Amino acid sequence: MTIDYKQDILHFDNNNILEIAKSRQTPFYLYSESIIKNNYNSYSESFGDHSHNICYSVKANSNLSILSLLAKLGSGFDIVSGGELTRVLTAGGDPSKIVFSGVGKTQEEIIQALDNNIMCFNVESKDELNTINKIAKQKNKKANISFRVNPAINVNTHPYITTGMRDNKFGIDQSDILSLYKDASMLDGISIAGIDFHIGSQIMELEPYLESLVKIIAIVDDLDACGIPLKHIDIGGGLGISYEGEPIVDKSLYISEIIKIIGNRKLSLVIEPGRSIVGEAGLLITKIINIKESSTKSFVITDAGMNDMLRPPLYEAFHSIIEVVNTSTPKTSYDVVGPICETADFLGKDRKLSVSQGDFLAVENVGAYGFVLASNYNTRPKIDEYIISNNKVNKIRKRDTIDQILENEIKFL
Numbered sequence: 001m002t003i004d005y006k007q008d009i010l011h012f013d014n015n016n017i018l019e020i021a022k023s024r025q026t027p028f029y030l031y032s033e034s035i036i037k038n039n040y041n042s043y044s045e046s047f048g049d050h051s052h053n054i055c056y057s058v059k060a061n062s063n064l065s066i067l068s069l070l071a072k073l074g075s076g077f078d079i080v081s082g083g084e085l086t087r088v089l090t091a092g093g094d095p096s097k098i099v100f101s102g103v104g105k106t107q108e109e110i111i112q113a114l115d116n117n118i119m120c121f122n123v124e125s126k127d128e129l130n131t132i133n134k135i136a137k138q139k140n141k142k143a144n145i146s147f148r149v150n151p152a153i154n155v156n157t158h159p160y161i162t163t164g165m166r167d168n169k170f171g172i173d174q175s176d177i178l179s180l181y182k183d184a185s186m187l188d189g190i191s192i193a194g195i196d197f198h199i200g201s202q203i204m205e206l207e208p209y210l211e212s213l214v215k216i217i218a219i220v221d222d223l224d225a226c227g228i229p230l231k232h233i234d235i236g237g238g239l240g241i242s243y244e245g246e247p248i249v250d251k252s253l254y255i256s257e258i259i260k261i262i263g264n265r266k267l268s269l270v271i272e273p274g275r276s277i278v279g280e281a282g283l284l285i286t287k288i289i290n291i292k293e294s295s296t297k298s299f300v301i302t303d304a305g306m307n308d309m310l311r312p313p314l315y316e317a318f319h320s321i322i323e324v325v326n327t328s329t330p331k332t333s334y335d336v337v338g339p340i341c342e343t344a345d346f347l348g349k350d351r352k353l354s355v356s357q358g359d360f361l362a363v364e365n366v367g368a369y370g371f372v373l374a375s376n377y378n379t380r381p382k383i384d385e386y387i388i389s390n391n392k393v394n395k396i397r398k399r400d401t402i403d404q405i406l407e408n409e410i411k412f413l
């Protein structure tokens with residue numbers, strides 16, 4: 001159990017959260033190195049001797065310490081910007097294990113990636129292919145590419161985080177894919193490496209992956225028959241985590257079922273997990289500023305707001321919110337809201353809590369798409385991040401100062 005109460009005090013990764021919270025400025029993010037390691041290892045141990053590359057999806061949590069931890073475990077990286085490439089390199093990531101995803105890579109980003117000899121560009125359109133080819137030729141290089149196919153699969157997740165349905169902006173139609181590969185095979189600046197798909201995020205079933213893979217494998221076989229053999233297949237990321245106690249897909253079952261479908265084809269397997277590695281490894285610790293009761297609703301007002309944690313307003317995402325000190329007094333139903341001047345500023349609605357002003361709360365499962373979506377809205381500093389490593393709490397990002405927030409502004413008038 002990585003989160004539990006011992007003598008009514010919340011413990012995370014065996015560390016007393018009350019002690020940690022009392023001596024630090026709230027709100028803050030707190031991660032667990034051991035949970036991240038365990039999740040990474042459950043993937044890496046599932047491949048057996050099948051050739052593979054786990055490319056952690058940097059967008060889920062891009063703190064340098066987390067990237068460096070994963071790099072040391074042997075992880076590759078899935079990036080979506082030049083900024084993420086710089087982060088991975090700064091953290092000590094191996095460029096030959098980097099895949100570059102995204103529909104709108106700029107020329108500058110393509111140059112940066114080529115100069116650093118990344119493993120592969122996941123190409124999203126013919127325009128992008130031509131741009132990469134042009135730049136690679138100017139540099140006398142060959143860019144390794146795979147095309148991201150849209151498998152037109154329905155997945156049961158929030159509409160904003162589906163990516164492989166027919167109407168999404170991501171991926172290339174299956175009907176266009178063979179001719180695109182043939183065009184690419186004629187280009188001097190391009191070396192065809194693989195094929196790629198990513199069907200969305202927070203996916204709680206195996207079937208959409210297997211259905212997609214069957215479609216993609218048919219394309220791989222057609223390409224092989226045309227004399228365009230591929231070296232790898234990239235099945236993206238997206239495995240969900242349990243936010244409300246719901247069952248999740250077992251990582252080793254997921255990998256073994258995928259490997260079964262690949263069969264005896266000589267295809268290395270690339271995966272791009274984000275949330276399923278870091279999601280459950282993070283807590284947001286916040287303090288109750290005020291409690292406000294009206295005749296119709298009661299509110300707990302916390303010092304963490306939507307600028308610190310955007311997922312509830314953005315995706316109507318559920319995150320469990322628990323007391324740091326568990327008391328036996330009866331619980332009341334509250335909306336847990338932040339101090340931002342927006343009605344959408346909530347962490348959770350109708351939560352049963354037994355709390356008073358000044359108490360601490362922990363928001364669970366915020367390691368993925370938590371801090372990375374934070375902003376300075378309402379001129380609020382982005383908050384501290386800490387990681388528990390060998391039972392010690394280490395700061396891995398300092399809270400912004402107001403001077404830093406104002407630093408790049410130009411007082412023109």
Ligand SMILES: Cc1ncc(COP(=O)(O)O)c(C=O)c1O
Nearest residue numbers: 057101201237238272273274275
């Ligand atoms: C191309 C790509 N790969 C990987 C991921 C990581 O997804 P997740 O964090 O759900 O594993 C994403 C996120 O949406 C993505 O867009």
